[in-house]
Amino acid sequence: MRTGEPLPAVGDVLAALATGLWHCDTAAGLVTVDAEAARLLGLPARQGTVTEAQVRARLHPGDWTEITGVVQLAAAEGTVAEVRLRVMDKRGRVVRVVRSRSLPSFDPERKAYELVGTLQEVTDPPPGTAAGSGGAVTGDWRRSREAFLLDAGRALAQARSTQEVLRVVANLAMPGFSPDGLAVFGVEGDRLTVIGHHGQRPGDENPFAQMSLETDYPAAEVVRTGRAVYLSSPEEYRARYPLTWPLAQRFGRSSWAFMPLTVAGRTMGAWMAGFAHPVAFTPDERSVLATVARMLAQALSQAGAAETQRELTDGLQRSMLPVLGPRIPGMGVAARYVPTGGGLQVGGDWYDVIALPQGRFALVIGDVQGHDVRAAGLMGQLRIALRAYASEGHRPDAVLARASRFFHDLADNPDDPGDLRFATCLYAEVDPATGTVETARAGHLDPVVRMADGTAMLRATAGGLPLGIDPDCDYPTTRLALEPGETLLLCTDGLVETGGHDLYTGWLRIRRILEGSDGDLEGLADTLVQAVLGPSSHHTTGPLPDRREDDIALVLLRRDPETGGAARRPVRRTMLTIAQAEPERIGTARRHLRDLLHDWPSEEQTDAAVLLLSETLTNVLVHTDADALLVAEVTGAPGERRIRVEVFDNGDDLPHKRRPGEMASSGRGLMLIELLADEWGVAPRGEGKSIWFEIYERGAGDSGDPDGPGAPGGGCAAA
Secondary structure, X not given: OOOOOOOOOHHHHHHHOOEEEEEEEOXXXXXXXXXXXXXXXXXXXXXXXXXXXXXXHOEOHHHHHHHHHHHHHHHHHOOOEEEEEEEEOOOOOEEEEEEEEXXXXXXOOOOEEEEEEEEEEEOOOOOOOOHHHOOOOOHHHHHHHHHHHHHHHHHHHHOOOHHHHHHHHHOXXXXXXXXXXXXEEEEEOOEEEEEXXXXXXXXXXXXXXXXXXXXXXXXXXXXXXXXXXXXOOHHHHHHHOOOOHHHHHOOOOOEEEEEEEEEOOEEXXXXXXXXXXXXXXXXXXXXXXXXXXXXXXXXXXXXXXXXHHHHHHHHHHHHHOOOXXXXXXXXXXXXXXXXXXXXXXXXXXXXXXXXXXHHOEEEEEEXXXXXXXXXXXXXXXXXXXXXXXXXXXXXXXXXXXXXXXHHHHHOOOOOOOOOOOOEEEEEEEEEOOOOEEEEEEEEOOOOEEEOOOOOEEEXXXXXXXXXXXOOOOOOOXXXXXXXXXXXXXXXXXXXXXXXXXXXXXXXXXXXXXXXXXXXOHHHHHHHHHHHHHOHHHHHOOOOOOOOOOOXXXXXXXXXXXXXXXXXXXXXXXXXXXXXXXXXOHHHHHHHHHHHHOOOOOOHXXXXXXXXXXHHHHHHHHHHOOOOEXXXXXXXXXXXXXXEEEXXXXXXXXXXXXXXXXXXXXXXXXXXXXXHHOOEEEEEEOOOOEEEEEEEEOOOHHHXXXXXXXXXXXXXXXXX
């Protein structure tokens, strides 16, 4: 073309470049195309007006959906909308790929978009071409983007705290243009705050924290206007924001996107994504960033609300728990309460330490059914009632009986008759001077005693129904004796059953911890909680589904060990009462004895001791009308120990050996004791009697022990 000649007509130029023109009005639902645009869309090659439905029928369904999002984004930002479209034939095959570029505008009165643009055929790039490199956003990249957004949405929806949300965002791998630095800004009053960041060193956020919203900074502008800011190059950043460019320059990045975090029409902050490589921020890339920003805003809003709720409910729960008072002479106490995520993270687990007259005190632990505000409210009222009954001087059985009547009326919900609540509870009155512990139990777990030598045992205690079920229920008491150096554990079922455990496997887990501890109360309390909720607990789950939705409360009470010249070797001891009406407790007694002998080297001797215990207890229940009291203890140094088992009853008739016939079904008890025990005897006790036997650890009888076999009071003499 020679200088001075007129320019060719626009239509001729576009025809020469195989580029078509089109115009769309969404209010009318009509699209006007020229001949080239009609040909590219697979329509008759002539100028005319067709409906949106006719154009939509010629395009891939996924592309039409994409057009809507790109047009809305471009209209909001005042930019060009560009999208790649797959044109289909009647058999659903792709015949060509065209690029559409248009300038959309939105009419708020008509609530419609109007677009004028071009169509041009392009070559679909090979799979995997990155958007950041200037390639088309089609093919495999489009599918990767859709998969990325689905995964990102799922991960953000599952985040439960602000830190988890930030961790998810930091690990997002956006297809083709992943940022190497992120920052999330919030708003406090008229200032920006930095909620979190990734890709920068600690402290790098200081210049941006507490920045005024009027500052010439992209994030501040985003919060003021609610519109995204894209900066494709350092030159563009420096030209638009010269005052704050020196703050961003030192990070050495090439492109930035500042996205508004909007929830319910309110901009709550901004998200900065910084890129080490240049990014053109095509409409497709902007669409991905905008979608992630919307999901991020929702996730942060939900996490913030959940954290506020957790803080309030945790504060409510802890305000109802006692602060352990001054040290109790001769005793040490440690306690823990841990909400573990069930319901509102507030529930009915509690513990208490109540001062009583004459230097005594009471330990209380319990669990009101439920994980909601009502459970917490009922717990608070029940705790106050228990304190009042205890302060009046009632014995443990009377305290629980009164509490049950109180809770039965308290838990009645007239607004919801089906919402019946009950509470388990264990009340223990302790005398520090003697180590005596009197317990009453309402459907709660039995206490555990860790002996001075590290042996841990469940102590079976009498009990009644949970509080609130039967207002007239009785709660019998059980007396325990804490020896110097022994530790008493009271806990709720969350400590035992959390992590997929049942009562048995959970008890085994707790026993391993107790027997492996060094006796430090505070350290032991932390170890128990960590074993249930710490990282290692996920690798030691029980046989049931792994659920961690129950609160945990525990109290540890230790009697100080003896020191100086009065110190003596620790003794393992267990006591148990077996009533005439409870013959099934003989099985509990056998289990107690096996626990007492858990490290006894001879399995045969252990079996013999358990067999003789069954014989002596059964004899009391069969041949007398009295209850049986079992006392079993292990004494001596390892290798020279002895187990002494003594069974008391109130009967006056002394047992005697018999010679049963071959077909007799009884009469062999004393014969077995004489054969299997190293020493045994029967002793009158004023009212009643006791029968006892001793078994020595292998080799102990040869040690020269004056109390060994053959000592006065042995089996033959006593018989």
